[in-house]
Amino acid sequence: MKLACPAPLWRHDRVVLGHGSGGKLSAELLRDVFLPALGNEILDRMEDQATCTLQGLGGGARIALTTDAFVVRPLFFPGGDIGKLAIHGTVNDLAVGGAEPKLITAAFILEEGLALADLERIARSMRVACDEAGVQLVAGDTKVVDRGKADGVFITTAGVGLVPAGRSLSISAARPGDRVLVSGTLGDHGIAIMSVREGLEFETVLQSDTASLAGLTRVMLSACPSIRCMRDPTRGGLASALNEMATASGVGIELREADIPLEAAVKSACELLGLDPLYVACEGRLVCAVPARDSERCLAAMREHPLGRRAADIGAVCEEHPGVVTAKTVVGGERVVSMLAGEQLPRIC
Amino acid sequence: MKLACPAPLWRHDRVVLGHGSGGKLSAELLRDVFLPALGNEILDRMEDQATCTLQGLGGGARIALTTDAFVVRPLFFPGGDIGKLAIHGTVNDLAVGGAEPKLITAAFILEEGLALADLERIARSMRVACDEAGVQLVAGDTKVVDRGKADGVFITTAGVGLVPAGRSLSISAARPGDRVLVSGTLGDHGIAIMSVREGLEFETVLQSDTASLAGLTRVMLSACPSIRCMRDPTRGGLASALNEMATASGVGIELREADIPLEAAVKSACELLGLDPLYVACEGRLVCAVPARDSERCLAAMREHPLGRRAADIGAVCEEHPGVVTAKTVVGGERVVSMLAGEQLPRIC
Numbered sequence: 001m002k003l004a005c006p007a008p009l010w011r012h013d014r015v016v017l018g019h020g021s022g023g024k025l026s027a028e029l030l031r032d033v034f035l036p037a038l039g040n041e042i043l044d045r046m047e048d049q050a051t052c053t054l055q056g057l058g059g060g061a062r063i064a065l066t067t068d069a070f071v072v073r074p075l076f077f078p079g080g081d082i083g084k085l086a087i088h089g090t091v092n093d094l095a096v097g098g099a100e101p102k103l104i105t106a107a108f109i110l111e112e113g114l115a116l117a118d119l120e121r122i123a124r125s126m127r128v129a130c131d132e133a134g135v136q137l138v139a140g141d142t143k144v145v146d147r148g149k150a151d152g153v154f155i156t157t158a159g160v161g162l163v164p165a166g167r168s169l170s171i172s173a174a175r176p177g178d179r180v181l182v183s184g185t186l187g188d189h190g191i192a193i194m195s196v197r198e199g200l201e202f203e204t205v206l207q208s209d210t211a212s213l214a215g216l217t218r219v220m221l222s223a224c225p226s227i228r229c230m231r232d233p234t235r236g237g238l239a240s241a242l243n244e245m246a247t248a249s250g251v252g253i254e255l256r257e258a259d260i261p262l263e264a265a266v267k268s269a270c271e272l273l274g275l276d277p278l279y280v281a282c283e284g285r286l287v288c289a290v291p292a293r294d295s296e297r298c299l300a301a302m303r304e305h306p307l308g309r310r311a312a313d314i315g316a317v318c319e320e321h322p323g324v325v326t327a328k329t330v331v332g333g334e335r336v337v338s339m340l341a342g343e344q345l346p347r348i349c
Numbered sequence: 350m351k352l353a354c355p356a357p358l359w360r361h362d363r364v365v366l367g368h369g370s371g372g373k374l375s376a377e378l379l380r381d382v383f384l385p386a387l388g389n390e391i392l393d394r395m396e397d398q399a400t401c402t403l404q405g406l407g408g409g410a411r412i413a414l415t416t417d418a419f420v421v422r423p424l425f426f427p428g429g430d431i432g433k434l435a436i437h438g439t440v441n442d443l444a445v446g447g448a449e450p451k452l453i454t455a456a457f458i459l460e461e462g463l464a465l466a467d468l469e470r471i472a473r474s475m476r477v478a479c480d481e482a483g484v485q486l487v488a489g490d491t492k493v494v495d496r497g498k499a500d501g502v503f504i505t506t507a508g509v510g511l512v513p514a515g516r517s518l519s520i521s522a523a524r525p526g527d528r529v530l531v532s533g534t535l536g537d538h539g540i541a542i543m544s545v546r547e548g549l550e551f552e553t554v555l556q557s558d559t560a561s562l563a564g565l566t567r568v569m570l571s572a573c574p575s576i577r578c579m580r581d582p583t584r585g586g587l588a589s590a591l592n593e594m595a596t597a598s599g600v601g602i603e604l605r606e607a608d609i610p611l612e613a614a615v616k617s618a619c620e621l622l623g624l625d626p627l628y629v630a631c632e633g634r635l636v637c638a639v640p641a642r643d644s645e646r647c648l649a650a651m652r653e654h655p656l657g658r659r660a661a662d663i664g665a666v667c668e669e670h671p672g673v674v675t676a677k678t679v680v681g682g683e684r685v686v687s688m689l690a691g692e693q694l695p696r697i698c
Binding site: 012013014015016017018019020024030032033034038039040042043052054063066067068069070071072102103105106107109110111112113114115116117118119120123124126127137138139140141142143144145146148149150151153154155158160162210244263314320343346347 | 361362363364365366368369375378379380381383386387389391392398399401403404412414416417418419420451452454455456457458459460461462463464465466468469471472475476477485486488489490491492493494495497498499500503504507509511518677692695696697
């Protein structure tokens with residue numbers, strides 16, 4: 001099978017929503033605008049977190065550093081809110097890099113007219129999320145912009161974690177033969193947001209999966225130190241996370257669709273809306289590549305953790321078609337799972 | 350003389366522009382919303398940067414951590430742009446805490462429709478600012494919101510610095526008898542922004558003072574390790590920085606207006622617009638409290654640095670009226686310089 005990523009169909013001269021999709025246009029923005037101007041050896045690695053040795057800190061200690069902006073709409077949704085999401089998102093970017101999340105900062109951009117009661121609710125929710133994840137919020141900032149120049153509240157968090165000696169997970173470390181594992185059902189967060197926005201109703205209320213992954217990654221890395229790499233499939237979903245892994249590691253990835261865990265409500269909403277669940281965001285799930293000999297042990301450890309009960313082996317890393325992700329469909333065919341070209345669900349995180 | 354800060358005149362239930370002023374309303378938001386929900390021993394210190402010991406890093410090493418959101422309008426102004434400002438602001442918050450700035454992260458919130466050429470120009474400007482300040486930008490994020498839900502681009506930066514062993518500057522460390530020094534003219538940044546927005550013209554073009562203070566603080570701390578505390582007088586200007594110092598240190602501060610360095614253009618713009626230059630933001634200046642016996646040496650060191658040529662002794666810390674800042678006016682009277690009550694110049698950083 002010969003597969004290639006299609007060339008971009010047009011060049012943009014202005015920002016479009018797709019530039020924030022986590023898919024192809026996001027990658028183009030990074031490649032054409034940010035990396036030429038700002039690139040360096042650490043940023044160029046394109047991990048979800050930067051691992052840095054600080055000269056002057058004792059014994060070659062390494063810290064991990066990450067940041068994320070949150071612009072989700074609506075601010076409150078089933079299972080969470082923008083504050084919870086802003087803590088979980090940054091904690092998770094540290095955790096999937098194998099770091100212990102420690103410190104967090106939060107900067108708020110408020111729109112004139114925002115109800116202070118909403119802001120209080122968001123702040124309290126952030127505190128609970130910090131306490132659960134074992135991180136301390138140590139610095140913050142607040143700016144206010146005139147009405148109509150923002151949308152309620154935007155929150156940007158940054159996080160610092162500690163990377164234990166000898167640990168080095170990397171998006172470029174997947175090897176042919178590795179198994180690909182996910183920690184639970186996919187797309188719950190994106191569809192929960194979408195259902196509120198579009199007024200969709202399901203028989204059961206679909207909750208966002210937003211959660212701190214720090215506890216889960218801890219038990220996984222303790223049971224299975226050989227894990228090659230982990231990612232949390234947020235914007236752009238599982239498809240984007242695995243495409244990034246395939247490209248960075250120079251390997252192919254083959255999924256089996258039938259084994260990918262999905263909530264019934266997500267499945268039916270995706271059918272109804274014409275969405276592919278592989279592209280829908282999660283905010284409390286991870287995908288990882290693990291050497292085949294250790295994958296059963298890893299899966300068992302995941303399933304013992306409350307956030308990993310529905311963990312599953314969904315495919316394998318292969319030598320063929322490097323940089324390309326494929327999926328065996330339920331009806332027996334095979335399809336290419338490429339990066340998202342445009343924007344599927346704007347502002348879900 | 351008996352002085353007291355007036356009680357707030359009203360309680361808000363919605364966010365107003367003044368909540369972002371860096372003055373009284375900002376302090377209220379912090380006291381009533383953020384600290385009750387998010388407070389802890391580090392955040393409660395209200396420094397411009399958090400200094401933290403990380404268990405697991407060798408030898409009691411301490412890192413400093415800070416974050417700032419930037420929403421300045423217009424994006425480009427005489428002497429700078431939002432990108433430069435976003436790097437300088439975070440570098441300076443680390444530097445005035447006595448930390449060596451090392452690592453920086455940047456998260457962008459883009460409005461659909463922003464010209465990519467503008468974004469490229471901003472990113473290039475950030476690179477130059479990073480290189481000048483000796484910091485490495487190691488992590489980033491980009492989100493896009495629909496047209497009309499943001500304003501061009503907002504940038505949030507977070508920074509990590511190293512605090513040398515034995516160094517502890519603090520906003521609560523000023524002592525009666527200390528001299529109060531500023532590194533240069535006040536208000537250049539705020540008036541430069543204002544003049545572009547309002548179409549004011551001066552005989553000479555007034556430039557923003559935006560600059561990295563890391564080099565200046567290095568020579569100051571080397572010449573004068575006894576410096577008690579430093580602040581960069583950004584939002585809310587010199588008045589807010591000194592009020593925070595007076596309150597946190599439990600001391601009074603007495604300024605001499607005649608000795609406060611001002612550009613002629615700033616002076617005339619302030620007269621024209623009815624602004625008090627003590628409340629106008631700088632983005633490349635610092636104010637510090639220094640024991641009297643060392644203040645001449647400190648001033649000499651400042652004046653040898655390009656960013657400190659117009660450094661001046663502008664007053665003293667006193668025992669009287671703790672928490673209150675006063676100024677001897679040019680005509681010989683005395684006035685109270687209180688915290689800004691509302692918003693003077695919105696969106697200047």
